[in-house]
Amino acid sequence: MSEISLLQSALLLGLYVALAGGYGFVYTIARLQDAIRLQQASFILYGLHGLTAIAIVAWTPLQIGWKGLIVASSAAFLAIPPITWRFLQHTHETEVQ
Amino acid sequence: MYRSQQLALKYLTAAVALFGIMTVAGVISAYYYINPDFLFGILHFNIAKILHIDTMIIWLLMGFMGAIYWFLPEEFGRELVGIRLAEILFYVFCAAVAVVAVVFITVQYGNSNEIALWFINQGRKYVEAPRWAAIGVVVVMAVFAYNVLGTAYVTGKVTGITAVLMIDLVPLLVLYLDAFPAISNMSADLFWWWWLVHLWVEATWEVLIGCIMAWTLMQLLGTSRRIVELWLYIEVALVLGTGILGLGHHYFWIGTPNYWLTIGGLFSALEPLPLLGMVIHAVYDAGTHHMKTTNRPAFYWMLAEAFGNFLGGGVWGFMITLPQVNLYAHGTQWTVSHGHFAFWGAYACGVLSVFYLVIQKLRGLAYLEGTLWKWSFAALNLGLVGMVGALLVSGFAQAFVERAIGGSTHEAFMLGQENHWFVEGMITRFIFGLVFAAGYVALVWDLLTIGKRTPVLTAAGVAGAAE
Numbered sequence: 090m091s092e093i094s095l096l097q098s099a100l101l102l103g104l105y106v107a108l109a110g111g112y113g114f115v116y117t118i119a120r121l122q123d124a125i126r127l128q129q130a131s132f133i134l135y136g137l138h139g140l141t142a143i144a145i146v147a148w149t150p151l152q153i154g155w156k157g158l159i160v161a162s163s164a165a166f167l168a169i170p171p172i173t174w175r176f177l178q179h180t181h182e183t184e185v186q
Numbered sequence: 187m188y189r190s191q192q193l194a195l196k197y198l199t200a201a202v203a204l205f206g207i208m209t210v211a212g213v214i215s216a217y218y219y220i221n222p223d224f225l226f227g228i229l230h231f232n233i234a235k236i237l238h239i240d241t242m243i244i245w246l247l248m249g250f251m252g253a254i255y256w257f258l259p260e261e262f263g264r265e266l267v268g269i270r271l272a273e274i275l276f277y278v279f280c281a282a283v284a285v286v287a288v289v290f291i292t293v294q295y296g297n298s299n300e301i302a303l304w305f306i307n308q309g310r311k312y313v314e315a316p317r318w319a320a321i322g323v324v325v326v327m328a329v330f331a332y333n334v335l336g337t338a339y340v341t342g343k344v345t346g347i348t349a350v351l352m353i354d355l356v357p358l359l360v361l362y363l364d365a366f367p368a369i370s371n372m373s374a375d376l377f378w379w380w381w382l383v384h385l386w387v388e389a390t391w392e393v394l395i396g397c398i399m400a401w402t403l404m405q406l407l408g409t410s411r412r413i414v415e416l417w418l419y420i421e422v423a424l425v426l427g428t429g430i431l432g433l434g435h436h437y438f439w440i441g442t443p444n445y446w447l448t449i450g451g452l453f454s455a456l457e458p459l460p461l462l463g464m465v466i467h468a469v470y471d472a473g474t475h476h477m478k479t480t481n482r483p484a485f486y487w488m489l490a491e492a493f494g495n496f497l498g499g500g501v502w503g504f505m506i507t508l509p510q511v512n513l514y515a516h517g518t519q520w521t522v523s524h525g526h527f528a529f530w531g532a533y534a535c536g537v538l539s540v541f542y543l544v545i546q547k548l549r550g551l552a553y554l555e556g557t558l559w560k561w562s563f564a565a566l567n568l569g570l571v572g573m574v575g576a577l578l579v580s581g582f583a584q585a586f587v588e589r590a591i592g593g594s595t596h597e598a599f600m601l602g603q604e605n606h607w608f609v610e611g612m613i614t615r616f617i618f619g620l621v622f623a624a625g626y627v628a629l630v631w632d633l634l635t636i637g638k639r640t641p642v643l644t645a646a647g648v649a650g651a652a653e
Contacts, residue, residue, distance in 0.1 A: 113462045
C-alpha cells in the first residue's frame with residue numbers, strides 16, 4: 090500500500106463508521122420527534138455512508154475479503170437503528186403494560 | 187449508609203486523586219515530546235509515562251470497585267460479607283500504590299535480576315508494578331470477588347446484573363495472573379501478555395462498566411430492572427462476541443502467526459455494530475425523558491460515555507483495525523489517539539457519571555445542578571478531543587513518513603519524529619492537555635462543592651424542575 094493510499098483508506102474507513110453513527114443518531118431523534126425531515130436527513134447520511142462504502146470498494150487497495158466485509162457491514166448498519174428502535178419500544182411498552 | 191458504601195466513598199476519593207496524578211504525569215509526558223531535556227537526569231520519560239498509564243488503570247479500577255461497593259448493598263439489601271477485610275485491604279491497596287509510585291520515581295530501574303523483578307519493576311508495559319505489588323492486586327481482587335460471591339451465597343439472591351458481575355469476576359481475576367512474567371521467549375511472552383491487556387480492557391472491563399451503567403440507569407432515570415437487564419445481556423453478548431477475538435488486532439510485529447491478523451481484523455471490524463446500538467439506546471433514553479433528570483451532571487456524563495465509546499472505540503478504532511492499515515499505524519501516535527479516546531469514552535465518562543450520582547445521594551439532594559460542572563465537562567471533553575485530534579495528526583505523519591515511505595528504518599524513525607506535522611501535533615497535544623488539566627481542577631472543585639450552597643428542593647420543586 091502506498092503512503093497516499095494508506096491515509097486515504099484510513100480516513101475513508103473512519104468516515105464510513107462516523108456516517109453510520111450519524112445515520113443512527115439522526116434516525117433515532119427523528120423517530121423520537123416524529124419528524125419527517127429529520128428522517129429524510131438520516132437517510133441522506135446513510136446515502137453518504139453508502140457512497141463512502143463504494144469509494145472504499147472502488148479505490149482502496151484493501152483485499153477483496155475486507156471489501157466484502159465493508160459491504161456486509163453497511164447492510165447491518167442500515168438495519169441496526171430501526172431494529173433497535175422497535176425493540177426498545179417493545180420492551181418499554183411491555184413494561185408500561 | 188452501609189459500611190460498604192462508606193468504603194465506596196474511599197475508593198471513589200482515591201480514584202479522583204489518582205485521576206489527578208494521571209493527568210499531571212500525562213502533561214509531563216506530553217511536554218517531553220516538545221522539550222526532551224525536561225527534568226533530564228531527574229525523572230526519565232519512561233517513568234513519567236509509566237505513572238501516566240498505570241495510574242490510569244488504577245483510577246479506573248478503583249472507580250469500578252467504588253461504584254460496585256456503592257450499588258451492591260442496595261442490590262442485596264444487606265451489608266456485604268467480609269467488609270472488614272475489604273476495608274483493611276483498601277488501605278493496603280493505597281499504601282502499595284504509593285510505595286510503587288515512590289519506587290518508580292526514586293529508584294526508577296534496576297538490574298535484570300530477581301530483586302529488580304520483585305521490588306522495582308516487572309518490566310512489562312501497563313503492569314510494571316513489582317511482583318509484590320502485583321500479588322497485592324491479586325489479593326485485593328480476590329477479596330473483592332469474595333465480597334460479591336459471599337454475599338450472593340449468604341442472601342441466596344442473584345439478580346441478572348449480579349449474575350453477570352459474578353461471572354465476570356472469574357476472568358478478571360484469572361487474567362491478572364498473566365501479569366507475572368514467566369516466559370523468556372519474547373514472542374510467547376507478548377502473545378500471553380496481550381491476553382491480560384486486551385481481555386481486561388475489551389472484555390472484562392466492558393462487562394464491569396455495563397453492570398455499573400445498568401445500576402446507574404435504574405437510579406438516574408428510573409428505568410426498570412427488567413429492561414436494563416435485558417439490554418445488559420444483549421450488549422454484553424455482542425461486545426464480548428466481537429471483542430474477545432479482536433485480540434488479534436494487537437498481534438503485529440511480535441512474531442505471532444499471520445492468521446491472527448485476519449481474525450483480529452475481522453472481529454474488531456464488527457465492534458462498531460454494538461456500539462451503534464448503544465448510541466441509539468442512549469439517545470432513546472435521553473429523548474423519552476426529554477433530557478430532563480434530577481441529576482444533570484451524571485446524565486450528561488452518561489451520554490458522553492455512549493458517544494465517546496462509539497467515536498473512540500468505533501470510529502477511531504475502525505480507521506486502523508483492518509490489517510493492511512494496522513500494519514503501518516501500529517504503535518504510532520495514531521494508536522495512542524485511539525487509546526485515549528476509547529478509554530475516555532468507554533470507561534472514564536461512566537465513572538464520572540457515578541461520582542455525581544453518589545454525590546447526590548451523599549448530600550441528600552433531590553435535584554443536583556450547578557454551573558461549574560458544565561465548565562469541567564466542557565474543558566475535559568474539549569481537552570480530550572483536542573489531544574486525540576493532535577495525536578491523530580502526529581500519528582498520520584509517523585505512519586506516512588516513517589512507515590510507508592521510510593520502511594520503518596531507524597533513519598525513517600528520526601525523520602518521522604522531525605516531521606513538522608508530528609512536531610506541531612505534539613505541541614497541540616500539550617496545549618489541549620493543559621485544557622484537560624484545567625477541566626480536572628474544575629471537576630474536583632465541583633465535586634467538593636456542588637449542592638452544598640443549593641437549598642434542598644422539595645418534591646414539588648423537583649417536579650417543576652423536571653417539567
